[in-house]
Amino acid sequence: MYLVPEGMLSLKNIKVLRADWHLGTIKKNRFEPSHALALSLTRDQVKHNLSLSRDSREILAYLRGESLMAVGSKGWYLVDVDGFSIGWGKLSEQVLKNHYPKGLRWLAK
Incomplete structure (x- = not known):
């Protein structure tokens, strides 16, 4: 699912990589939020x-x-x-499964 900003200017003749905002994906009839959405929200909004x-x-x-x-x-x-959103986790049976993007993960030490 993507959101195009309301009232967005015309991008005709302009090359852009992505003009919309990735909100998430529908998987098996449920919504899975995107990392981009996580970074745009605060803890007061969830x-x-x-x-x-x-x-x-x-x-x-x-x-x-x-x-x-x-x-x-x-x-x-x-x-x-400390108040800055960094990603998602999905809680089930007292285990928060990590949904931090694999390409951003730190190497184990």
């Missing part, structure tokens, strides 16, 4: 969020693509570090 401190071990694990232990309702969680 139903569930997981706030991490920049000094925590969990943030390093998240950036490496690891799952985290968490307590809460089942569903999508916006992960933020």
Whole structure:
């Protein structure tokens, strides 16, 4: 799913890589939010969020693509570090499955 900004100027004769905003994908009759959407939201704009401190071990694990232990309702969680959104996780049975893009993940040390 993509969103084209309302009132966008004409792009005729202009080469652009992407003029729309990727919101997410429909997979098996459910919505899977995009990383671009996560980066544009704040924790006040979502139903569930997981706030991490920049000094925590969990943030390093998240950036490496690891799952985290968490307590809460089942569903999508916006992960933020000190108030800055960095990506999504999906909570199920106290495990937050990591949905940080593979190409952005930090190499394990």
